[in-house]
Amino acid sequence: MTASIASPAFLGLAVLTAVLLAALGGRVRSGVFLVLNLMFLGGVLLGPSRLLPLLGFVLAGYWLAQSAPRLPRWGYLLALSGYIAVFVYLRDYRFLHALLPEALLTSGVFAMVGLSFVFFKVVHVVIEARSGTLGELRLLSYLNYCLNFTVYTMGPIQRFQEFEAQWTGREQVAPPTFEAHLDAVLRVLIGLSKAYVLGGLLLPHALTASPDLLSIPVRELLLRITAFYFYLYLNFSGYCDVVIGLGVLLGVRPPENFDRPFLARNIADFWQRFHRSLTNWLTNYVFSPAYKWALGRRVLGRHPLLAMNAALLLTMVVSGLWHGTTASFLLFGLAHGLFFVVFRTWESVALRRLGRAGLRELRARPLARAAGVAMTFSSVALSLVFFQLDAATAFAVLGRVFGLS
């Protein structure tokens, strides 16, 4: 059961929600929003049989967030690890099939749409609750934050504090003018056009798991890979435009997720421009703690570049595994981890040789900028074969691209 962002069920309910939320106030407004969220998730997107386990997963996160500040360190880490293990089990990661008997596996029954996004939102709430930076955590707000149907399926991943500030009116998402509302409607229409018109035009030319991949000319293969990169951007950023526009109408605006990623000059720049809300999450909860931990070790602490590269590699592996459950997503993450390692190592060597001013001067040169953009574009585009194909086919395709087979 799915409901696209262009479906009458989704758009109709979004308009109804915007009208109701504008007319109501206080706890009634929160209650009505929760009912509408549950109606969409249980009635349209997931079905009642999947809504219940989802609610259990989300409520367990609430309990964890409430308990986190009081638990001893070992208890907190154990509970958080347990929650992560439940997610891995529910999402039915492939490696579990090698470890557990078939009878114990879920076979993907609970691997529902949006689970990864909800998981990252809950973990964010738990970690911030533990560190004392979350503020007040009310059940109604928490449920609406996790189950907000407009961003449930694919984000962007908003911070709870920002959601709460916008929901309670402490932070205004747009001026209460006709033009601001018109801008929001335009944003929705632009997003739908990107996803359904431009994306639709590119789709027939984009890389898919078709049987002719190993026989078509390499030039055609490269075109399909490039087309898939553009298609992915139009598909995901178009969706984000729609939900950000709707967010303005609803009064809770999710964060921007894209900033012209094709202009990225290096891999770090790319991840600041593509799926930014995911990058922010990974930076806060994987990279920063991992880097800090590594710097505190005896060996890694003496080699900050090594510590940074280890933390970057781990972060990108987590990113890959968040994206998908198979080996090819792990390889996607590893590829981006390696891009980061190469980039940060090059940067460190260049800094040592040229000095800060020399590196700045080099980066400002038009040729160096163009080379950076071209290298980043091709590296990212090629890494997407792991996104779209199984590991064996992806390697075969890359082998053809690099003239190895």
Next chain:
Amino acid sequence: MKRILFKLAAAALLLLILLTLSRTRIDFVYQGF
């Protein structure tokens, strides 16, 4: 006023493009996650 009329026209044009040129079936890549 001119700006708002321009935006209204742009919205109408986009709506027309959407109604005539959009593909009815698009799968969202990130929906699998």
